[in-house]
Amino acid sequence: MRVLYFAWLRERVGAATEEVETEASTVAELVAELRARDERHAAAFADLAAVCVALDEEMGDLDAPLAGVREVAFFPPVTGG
Amino acid sequence: MAGARILVRVQEADFDVSEELERLTAGRTDVGAVASFVGLVRDRAGEAAVKGMTLEHWPGATERALTRIAGDAAARWPLQGALIVHRVGPLRPAERIVLAAAASPHRHAAFEATAFLMDWLKTEAPFWKKEETPQGARWVEARESDDAAKARWGA
Numbered sequence: 646m647r648v649l650y651f652a653w654l655r656e657r658v659g660a661a662t663e664e665v666e667t668e669a670s671t672v673a674e675l676v677a678e679l680r681a682r683d684e685r686h687a688a689a690f691a692d693l694a695a696v697c698v699a700l701d702e703e704m705g706d707l708d709a710p711l712a713g714v715r716e717v718a719f720f721p722p723v724t725g726g
Numbered sequence: 727m728a729g730a731r732i733l734v735r736v737q738e739a740d741f742d743v744s745e746e747l748e749r750l751t752a753g754r755t756d757v758g759a760v761a762s763f764v765g766l767v768r769d770r771a772g773e774a775a776v777k778g779m780t781l782e783h784w785p786g787a788t789e790r791a792l793t794r795i796a797g798d799a800a801a802r803w804p805l806q807g808a809l810i811v812h813r814v815g816p817l818r819p820a821e822r823i824v825l826a827a828a829a830s831p832h833r834h835a836a837f838e839a840t841a842f843l844m845d846w847l848k849t850e851a852p853f854w855k856k857e858e859t860p861q862g863a864r865w866v867e868a869r870e871s872d873d874a875a876k877a878r879w880g881a
Binding site: 721722726 | 765781782783784787790812823824844847848849850851852853854855856865866867868
């Protein structure tokens with residue numbers, strides 16, 4: 646599965662994208678796996694209230710199932726305009 | 727309105743407002759109103775001085791989000807065109823960030839649709855601002871007032 650990070654999540658993880666082998670069935674399970682990887686990922690996911698998620702570009706939440714999903718993006722609330 | 731012209735672009739370069747608005751109505755003689763909004767980089771954010779900012783986006787997804795927002799506006803109001811041009815990369819104070827515009831036979835639809843484009847863009851399109859201040863760089867936090875502005879249009 647392809648995981649994307651934007652803004653301060655990208656900075657904390659130290660990468661804009663990574664390929665992840667995962668058995669996670671929900672976003673919450675994926676986040677738990679990522680957090681356990683290293684301190685950088687743990688720091689990125691320290692405050693989940695500040696993290697948005699999109700599954701194949703559709704907005705989702707922590708309970709969203711990952712079945713059939715190819716790409717998960719994590720990012721803070723948007724601030725364009 | 728069927729056949730509304732939807733023009734959406736994300737770019738690092740500055741844009742010419744007159745040229746963009748001309749593009750929205752070129753070749754048509756039935757447009758009565760074009761409303762537009764231009765967002766600029768401010769040199770202050772609350773108490774902090776802002777020396778500049780960098781705008782990050784999600785290539786591909788951003789353009790699709792802007793196209794959807796413009797399409798939603800054209801479905802709500804009788805628009806002949808909807809335009810969004812948004813810059814990314816490093817920007818200095820006073821530089822243009824974004825242009826939103828709507829063309830319609832009458833002014834009310836054009837005004838309202840332009841406000842709608844901006845309110846939805848601010849909460850739905852994947853852009854992130856990082857400001858440079860004398861205290862260092864910081865990511866801009868989303869504002870609750872932006873959510874409230876979007877909410878006034880209903881879901």
